[in-house]
Amino acid sequence: MNFKEEQKEKVEKIEAILREYLPEANGYQSVIMEAMEYSLMAGGKRLRPMLMMETYRLFGGETEVIYPFMAAMEMIHTYSLVHDDLPAMDNDEYRRGRKTTHIVYGEDMGILAGDALLNYAFETACKAFEQFPEESLRIGQAMSVLARKAGIYGMIGGQVVDVKESGHQIDEEVLDFIFRLKTGALIESAMMIGAILAGASKEDVKSMQKVAGKIGMAFQIQDDILDVTSTTEQLGKPVHSDEKNEKTTYVTLKGIEQAHKEVERMTEEAIDELKKFPAGDNFLEQLLKSLVYREK
Amino acid sequence: MNFKEEQKEKVEKIEAILREYLPEANGYQSVIMEAMEYSLMAGGKRLRPMLMMETYRLFGGETEVIYPFMAAMEMIHTYSLVHDDLPAMDNDEYRRGRKTTHIVYGEDMGILAGDALLNYAFETACKAFEQFPEESLRIGQAMSVLARKAGIYGMIGGQVVDVKESGHQIDEEVLDFIFRLKTGALIESAMMIGAILAGASKEDVKSMQKVAGKIGMAFQIQDDILDVTSTTEQLGKPVHSDEKNEKTTYVTLKGIEQAHKEVERMTEEAIDELKKFPAGDNFLEQLLKSLVYREK
Numbered sequence: 001m002n003f004k005e006e007q008k009e010k011v012e013k014i015e016a017i018l019r020e021y022l023p024e025a026n027g028y029q030s031v032i033m034e035a036m037e038y039s040l041m042a043g044g045k046r047l048r049p050m051l052m053m054e055t056y057r058l059f060g061g062e063t064e065v066i067y068p069f070m071a072a073m074e075m076i077h078t079y080s081l082v083h084d085d086l087p088a089m090d091n092d093e094y095r096r097g098r099k100t101t102h103i104v105y106g107e108d109m110g111i112l113a114g115d116a117l118l119n120y121a122f123e124t125a126c127k128a129f130e131q132f133p134e135e136s137l138r139i140g141q142a143m144s145v146l147a148r149k150a151g152i153y154g155m156i157g158g159q160v161v162d163v164k165e166s167g168h169q170i171d172e173e174v175l176d177f178i179f180r181l182k183t184g185a186l187i188e189s190a191m192m193i194g195a196i197l198a199g200a201s202k203e204d205v206k207s208m209q210k211v212a213g214k215i216g217m218a219f220q221i222q223d224d225i226l227d228v229t230s231t232t233e234q235l236g237k238p239v240h241s242d243e244k245n246e247k248t249t250y251v252t253l254k255g256i257e258q259a260h261k262e263v264e265r266m267t268e269e270a271i272d273e274l275k276k277f278p279a280g281d282n283f284l285e286q287l288l289k290s291l292v293y294r295e296k
Numbered sequence: 297m298n299f300k301e302e303q304k305e306k307v308e309k310i311e312a313i314l315r316e317y318l319p320e321a322n323g324y325q326s327v328i329m330e331a332m333e334y335s336l337m338a339g340g341k342r343l344r345p346m347l348m349m350e351t352y353r354l355f356g357g358e359t360e361v362i363y364p365f366m367a368a369m370e371m372i373h374t375y376s377l378v379h380d381d382l383p384a385m386d387n388d389e390y391r392r393g394r395k396t397t398h399i400v401y402g403e404d405m406g407i408l409a410g411d412a413l414l415n416y417a418f419e420t421a422c423k424a425f426e427q428f429p430e431e432s433l434r435i436g437q438a439m440s441v442l443a444r445k446a447g448i449y450g451m452i453g454g455q456v457v458d459v460k461e462s463g464h465q466i467d468e469e470v471l472d473f474i475f476r477l478k479t480g481a482l483i484e485s486a487m488m489i490g491a492i493l494a495g496a497s498k499e500d501v502k503s504m505q506k507v508a509g510k511i512g513m514a515f516q517i518q519d520d521i522l523d524v525t526s527t528t529e530q531l532g533k534p535v536h537s538d539e540k541n542e543k544t545t546y547v548t549l550k551g552i553e554q555a556h557k558e559v560e561r562m563t564e565e566a567i568d569e570l571k572k573f574p575a576g577d578n579f580l581e582q583l584l585k586s587l588v589y590r591e592k
Contacts, residue, residue: 023448023449027453028453028457028460028470028473029448029452029453029454029456029457029460029477031456031460032448032452032453032456033448036448079411083407083408083411086407087384088383088403088404088406088407089404089407107384108384108385108459109456109459110384111379111382111384111385111407112379112452112455112456112459114411115375115379115410115411115414115452116447116448116452116456118411118414118415119414119443119446119447119448119452120443120447120448122418122439122443123440123443123444123447126436126439126440126443126444127440129433129436129437129439129440130440133433133436136432136433136435136436137425137429137432139432139436140422140425140429140432140435140436141425143418143422143425143439144419144422144423144425144426147415147416147418147419147422148419148422150415151412151415151416151419152319152325152328152329152332152412152415152416153319156325156328156408156411156412156415157323157324157325157328158325159408160325160327160328160405160408160412161324161325163404163405163408164324164325164327174324177324181325
């Protein structure tokens with residue numbers, strides 16, 4: 001099986017897990033379950049749960065204790081997109097080629113669907129306690145990382161600065177802060193949780209955090225590049241949005257050539273660090289490389 | 297010390313705990329910490345953390361493991377108010393006599409402050425794992441209840457139906473559903489977590505859920521009564537808002553006399569159930585009674 005086939009199979013596996021943990025739509029409140037499913041099952045690379053699963057396997061993890069955390073991670077990522085698209089935020093009507101959640105369900109349900117996904121992420125992760133009570137200590141550690149990296153010292157913190165500085169000229173330090181928190185934090189969380197739940201040492205968890213930090217940075221710079229070089233058809237969302245929003249990006253600060261170089265350098269460093277660990281296959285390495293050459 | 301003094305002292309204790317767990321405002325994202333503090337420290341009865349603490353004591357709980365959960369509970373309650381007040385929801389400019397969070401910080405930060413409080417609630421509750429790792433199993437159970445009762449099968453679920461049915465005539469069954477979930481679920485959560493963390497039996501946790509359900513119902517009906525009978529000065533928020541929003545309430549369905557009776561009946565039943573447990577003092581009973589006679 002080549003990389004693309006293997007990746008496709010893994011995406012399918014992840015989406016099956018997501019479906020398993022999605023709530024059934026029933027009760028007077030069923031519209032919210034529908035909105036959650038609409039936004040969660042809209043496709044996407046499933047990068048964060050994939051990195052989590054691969055890291056878990058890398059450290060010898062073998063049980064299903066990782067599943068609720070994989071689902072929780074993608075729910076958190078999705079809620080952030082749903083709220084990001086709201087009229088008071090980026091005011092986007094399309095994402096991944098489909099109408100955004102608040103366009104389909106109304107702005108009030110858009111807010112509530114985001115809230116519901118964030119809350120349900122923790123509810124879902126808690127299922128690990130019920131299924132693997134003997135691993136409560138480890139699960140508690142994973143839960144702490146999940147919460148911290150999604151919050152004001154992680155993703156939300158980055159989002160706040162991104163919103164606050166929108167339309168202002170910012171320097172490299174602030175841009176780096178936004179990248180590390182807004183995009184990097186969840187990717188760090190994914191790989192750290194994979195390592196923690198597999199029983200990795202504190203040192204190895206830190207090592208994964210470092211790898212993930214570089215991947216997150218490379219991924220975000222690549223996003224900035226694609227916003228300039230890609231087409232709306234390829235991306236499934238409007239291009240040149242950064243220019244339209246007068247956003248400072250890595251490309252506006254450093255130029256596209258330097259941006260390309262930085263993505264490659266970060267990716268190489270991440271792969272070098274990963275090579276210290278005896279992985280069963282080189283899927284993870286290929287996955288990281290595919291991020292550099294992706295066109296959407 | 298009389299009841300009012302004791303209650304005041306307990307509110308002060310709870311607010312000291314909230315301050316202890318609130319994040320310090322620093323970093324590029326400091327505005328979000330300020331918005332969190334603005335909304336969380338806006339006063340209020342602190343009913344949910346108070347019920348949690350009292351239930352914890354009722355079952356012999358003695359450590360500080362309950363503190364992060366008390367703070368988490370109030371953060372969840374507060375985030376729900378912040379999002380509830382948004383223009384796309386109830387569009388309220390005042391709460392507890394002060395400008396609402398989105399009026400002070402802007403609509404984008406209002407959304408993010410709500411998200412931040414919800415996420416930080418779980419981040420805060422997770423601190424119990426770090427401080428009391430030997431109680432991880434119990435803390436995991438409490439975390440599950442916290443998440444479930446705040447989510448689509450709890451508070452958010454009730455909120456969804458409330459929003460969806462706004463302006464429509466609804467029957468008693470739907471109104472009961474909204475009350476049980478929107479208001480009741482967090483109160484159940486508070487008392488269940490108090491019992492769980494104190495090591496109460498499953499049966500006793502269920503008993504507390506029952507008590508809390510009745511308190512929540514009484515509390516919500518009293519809210520409907522006050523919206524009709526109180527003044528804006530007393531409540532610190534506009535009265536007659538239900539009429540303005542053409543909302544079906546317990547008062548519009550059953551009349552004010554029946555509403556009063558129901559509040560008293562529910563409260564009596566809750567107190568009777570509580571009397572089965574050998575409480576150290578009668579503060580909890582007085583607290584429940586004070587809810588019936590409250591004017592705000």
